[in-house]
Amino acid sequence: MxxxxxxxxxxxxxxxxxxxxxxxxxxxxxxxxxxxxxxxxxxxxxxxxxxxxxxxxxxxxxxxxxxxxxxxxxxxxxxxxxxxxxxxxxxxxxxxxxxxxxxxxxxxxxxxxxxxxxxxxxxxxxxxxxxxxxDDFHDPNHGPLDAPRLDFAVQASxxxxxxxxxxxxxxxxxxxxxxxxxxxxxxxxxxxxxxVGARHAVAAAGTSMRLALVLRDNVRHRSRIEQAYRRAIGAAQREIIIASAYFLPGGKLRQALVMAARRGVRVRLLLQGRYEYFMQYHATRPVYGALLDAGVEIHEYAPSFLHAKVAVIDALGERPWATVGSSNLDPLSLLLAREANVVVQDVAFARELRERLVHAMQHAGRRMDPARYAGRPLRQRVLDRIAFGLMRLALWVAGRRYF
Structure with a gap:
């Protein structure tokens, strides 16, 4: 197996x-x-x-x-x-x-x-x-949506x-x-x-596509998904595109993105542009500064709620890497929740995912200007810091080290 x-x-x-x-x-x-x-x-x-x-x-x-x-x-x-x-x-x-x-x-x-x-x-x-x-056009907390929620899944055999x-x-x-x-x-x-465990896996014939199932739990697989991201980011040569609904990466993951950008990799992030929840919206903003300073491009999706949790790396190269799953790049997903991602090494799949993400950034995303970020209103900066502090406090209460 x-x-x-x-x-x-x-x-x-x-x-x-x-x-x-x-x-x-x-x-x-x-x-x-x-x-x-x-x-x-x-x-x-x-x-x-x-x-x-x-x-x-x-x-x-x-x-x-x-x-x-x-x-x-x-x-x-x-x-x-x-x-x-x-x-x-x-x-x-x-x-x-x-x-x-x-x-x-x-x-x-x-x-x-x-x-x-x-x-x-x-x-x-x-x-x-x-x-x-x-339903793509319904939100339990916000009611009807004018545009469909942006999200992805895979069907695999x-x-x-x-x-x-x-x-x-x-x-x-x-x-x-x-x-x-x-x-x-x-x-x-x-x-x-x-x-429990009475069944065993069996192989199925198919094409040469290579896949991996990466699970996260609180027992044996506590950091598998984050490790998979960091390895792929560390090996990136040309391009990294990540879409994450709730984005608050820990220090090691942020550093991996910064280092990739500084060595000449084009790093683009598609993140939530609409207000959904106080903590997730405001706690994300304080980490933008270091990323923007390193040359990372941040695009905020605004037509509807962004719910995607996907990434594609070097899709136009010889060794593409792509993942589609349930894990956000935030402490709730990476430290606490049961998550499941499929990782795919296949040129055609990676290019299709890249095409859809680039289309979303170009037609439905607003690129964050570093000057606009630095000059955001005082009230927003205060709310951002409060949310970030509350997140750190919650992790301290839960006994988790993250930032």
Missing amino acids: ARANGFTDGHRVHLLQGAEELFPALIEAMDGARSEIQFETYIFDCTGSGATVAEALIRAAARGVCTRLVVDGVGTGALQPAWIARLRAAGVQYCVYSPLGPLGLLLPHQWRRLHRKLCVVDRRLLFCGGINVL GSLVALASDAMEQLWWRMQILRSARRHHLPQALQALRA
């Missing part, structure tokens, strides 16, 4: 942009499922096109497909009772990851969330990326699928163990424990 952080050959992978491209592919795969669907997501919202995904899960479970759905206790919140009833009546095994207790997010251990977005169908197809089950399936299976049974233990169903907990 290939290691989860190592590249394996023999894959096919397709880039999908937004729910408009992901949901039809996802629904087609689920409607063709014969034995099993494993689904994990941070947000599961049945408004608009999100309902079509829920309906596909219901159809699959109703015809006897083993269908498991895991949602995050913060991201999804309280799903409408009518939808929960329909899912369970059809036979969908529905579970909430780390539901909030009476103290909510006041307890630091509750900051560890399930943020990855994964779906495996029949251990044959994998969907991985940053796209939640959420090959030996990587089994690795993702095993990781999802392991999380599922750990959740069942904890639930059984809390209810004092110890025999059932022991039975679930024996089920």
